[in-house]
Each structure stands twice: as C-alpha cells, then as structure tokens.
Amino acid sequence: MQLADMIQKRQSVRRYEKTPVSPEQIAQIRAFIAAMKPLYADIQVKAELIEKDAVKSLFPWVTPQVIAIFSEDKEGAMENVGFLYQQLDLFLQSIGLGTCWLGVGRPSEDAIFAAAGQDGLQYVIMMSFGYPKEALYRDSVHDFHRKALADIADTADARLEPARLAPSSMNSQPWYFVHDGELLHLYCVQKGVDKAKKLNRLDAGIALAHLYVSNMDTFVFTKKAVPERKGYGYIGSVRI
Template sequence: MKQINLYETIFKRKSMRRYDLTPLNKNTLAEISAYMRTLKPIDDNITTEMKILSQKDVKNLPTLKAPHYIAVFSENKEGYLTNAGFMLQQMDLFFSANDIGSCWIGMTKPTEKTLSTSKLEFVILLAFGKPIEIESLYRESTSEFNRKSLEQISNITNANELLEPAGLAPSSGNNQPWFFTGGDGIIHAYCVKSITIMYKRMHMIDMGIAMCHLWIAAKHFGKKVEFINDIAAQNNPPEGYYYIVSLNVK
C-alpha cells in the first residue's frame, strides 16, 4: 500500500456508505495494522488502542454495512475524545489515499464480547472496505463539499492554507462545530456549545478530525505544530463556543 501525501487526499476524500462486502486480503489488513501503530496523537499521555473488527464484532448495524471496522478505545481523561478523532482521521485519509473507502459511524458499538477485550473506554467506529464499483471514491472538486465558508469558521485572515483543509473535515451530521481565532502563528480552536451530552461527545471527536487536517496542512507547508493549552484563550471564547486547544504553528 502507498503512503502518499495525505494533504492531497483532504481535498477529494468523501465518506463511503456502500461497500463490496468481500473482506480485504490478509496482507492488506496487516499493512493497515502496521500503519495504525504509527498514528500521531495530540496528547502522548492519553493511552489509546485500536482494533480491526469484522461485521460479527459489531452490534445494531445500520444500513451502512462494511467488511471491516476500526474500533477506537481510549483512557478517559481530559481531551481524550478530541485525541481519538485526531488519530482516527489519519486512518480515514490513509484509506482514501489507498483507494479504500471509509466512513465514521457514531451510533453503533462493538458487541459486548468485543468491548470486554479492552480495559479502555470505547469511543467510536470507522467502517472501511473496497467501494462497490458504481460508487465513486473521490470528489471531482472541492465544490462538491457542503461546507461553511472560511468567514463562518474563523476570524483569522492570514492562515487560509491551514483553515481551508480544516473546514473540509467530516463531522457528525455535517454540523462543522469548529471556530478558530488567533493569528501570528497561533490558532485557538473552539467548539460550539451542544444541546445534549451525545452531541457534545460527537462534536469533541469532530474537533479532533479538524485538528488533524490543520496539522497535516501545516506539515505540508513545512511547519511544525505544538498543541498547547492557552489560559487566556480558554477564558475568552467566542459567544456560544467553548475552548478545545491551541496550535502553535512555527
């Protein structure tokens, strides 16, 4: 399998909802497992675990059925949902770059037997597999994305090369809960306040997905990213939002 620049994949990936249910071959699954061990977290101090599952390992399957799923498990501590989203989005892009479809699944869980195989908390599933032939794997252009404008997600005026990829990130219900402030190499990330606990949980995962796109874009342009907690930014969120994390981009 290839490991091409994931930055390019951001602009053409799409969530795949129809799959050839034939399992991928053992060599491909072994390469996927190897790549999972290389994923970058936001916080090295949060213990995470990922498992490749089959259909029999997942209960209450929706109409979206795939031959395989990645289940993310994590230590429950501050920032763990955003950290999980950040890591799993690297797999989403890796799949797309290698002509494998994938889709986030927020309302389905592994079976009780599968859950018992990890001491960590289950977070979310990512379906993956080969798309059926009639389904296109990629978008023709960014005009096919249904996304908010940059002006709707940020008041930063000099970081479009980073913010545009973040704005193209997938999110639960396509809610795009993020807003970014800052400037001069600092980007503060905020999440919209949620009505329910369920939405808050999903939105925190979504924030990690957007953070992943920011990080990949920064790397593409030869920059380094340090994730930091900025007390001033935390205490001064935009109205209707709460603070997630800041990115120091050098």
C-alpha cells in the same frame, strides 16, 4: 500519495463490496496505526479490528471488518481520538479503501469486553472501511457541502481550508478559530446532550488532523489561557 492530497477529494463511502480487506492491506493499516501522531501522548488509545457480526448498527452497509476505537477517559480524549483516527481515514483513502466514521451503533458487549474492556478503556467510536462500490473521491472541491472560511474563524484565512473541508458528525462543522498573533485558538460548539458534546470535540480533533497533515513540519499544538466563548468549549491552540 501524500495524506494531505486526500483532503481535497475524500468523501464518506456508504456502498461497499462484501469482500474483506486483504491481509496485506490489514498489515499496512496496523503499521500505520502504530505510527500515527497523537495530540496527547499520555492518553492511552487502542483500536481493535472487529467483524461485522460483532457490530450493532442500523446501517445495512457496515463493512465486513470495522475498526473499533477505545480510549482512556481523560480530558482531551475525544479530540485526541479524532486527531489520531482522521489520519487513518486519510490513509485508508490513499490506499484505495472507502471509509466512514460510525458514531451511531456500537460493538456488541462481548466484543467490547474481548477487545479492550480488560484494559479499562472506554469505547469511543467505530470506523467502517472496505473496498468501495461507489466513487472513492469527489470530482472537485466544489462538491463539498461546507461552511465558508469566513464562518469558521474570526477572519477568513486560506490556511484554514484543510480544516474547513474536514468531515464531522452529521456534517455539523462545530469548529471556530480565533487568531491571536501566530496562534489560532480552536473552540468547538458545546451544546446539546452529552454524546453530541463529545462528538463535537472529536470533530474538532478531526479538523486539527487536517491542519496537521497539511503542515507536518511546522504544526504545534498547545493549551493557553484563552478568553471564554459563550456556547463553545476550548480545544487548544495551534501554530501551523
């Protein structure tokens, strides 16, 4: 199944079987992670599979295994993580696994050190994944609770539908696109505490991942000198 086909039906899953994912599927997942396309190739990112016992979380539904994501702390790191790991989110769903990003909670300190601390990378976020105990897919695109196309861009543009449907932290959908000739400049809301600002940038990377998988042959990401938008940060510009 194509990753782009997942965009119209995916949903976060929060009820799971207790069975760990099979070693064959874990191998498939590792191979996919190694082949994902980054937004910034010069930012080092690492994923570690950690056991539920090494996760501090308030959620009773956290899966037996969790993917913990670490990154170099550089400009662009958050959108890079969102862009990379939303590809994984779609892939997991395409092989019949449920997923949910986990912005709340973190690995225990020991697990952080054992997993990636030695490389000097910073912990960013986790992703739960496993065999779903509830519907993996939405029945229809009408089941998405999302802003209208006209509210996420200066002009309603059907090409932005994959970005419109993207998941985001607390469903905040902080992205906004501005047309400029062939380019779409992407901004995201930059208000609130530092963690919220970071997650907003990660969310913007997720929206970009949906545009990428829907336009794999033509997608180009660049940075331009663009006008500032009050209350927003600039993420980058895309041609799709």
